[in-house]
Amino acid sequence: MLAVNYTNLRDNMKTYMDKVTDDYETMIVLRKNNKNVVMISEESYNNLMENIYVMGNKENYDWLMKGKAQLENGQYSVHELSEVEDNE
Incomplete structure (x- = not known):
């Protein structure tokens, strides 16, 4: 499982989206106040x-x-x- 902060995700969106879809990775997007988001492929x-x-x-x-x-x-x-x- 990958973990990335919002800024890094925004700056490298395509790379991370490719990892999620092509490598079946689950990604946690770390946000302030522990309002994290999980990204998975469709x-x-x-x-x-x-x-x-x-x-x-x-x-x-x-x-x-x-x-x-x-x-x-x-x-x-x-x-x-x-x-x-x-x-x-």
């Missing part, structure tokens, strides 16, 4: 919101935990994918 934000939604739904959560337990107990199977011809 992709990371969308992923976070989706995880909150999925994990916030009890049925989804239970289904995921059941699948995880099955995997951990070796209750899974491997399937080969077959190729489909373009003209089929």
Whole structure:
């Protein structure tokens, strides 16, 4: 996680925004009176919101935990994918 003050961020905005988006860095922008801001990419934000939604739904959560337990107990199977011809 990166931490940068507001002035440094303003002077190097593109560089820091590229780090956040290209390197999946989370950045804390330090401000006076501890009114800090966290900067993440839109992709990371969308992923976070989706995880909150999925994990916030009890049925989804239970289904995921059941699948995880099955995997951990070796209750899974491997399937080969077959190729489909373009003209089929």
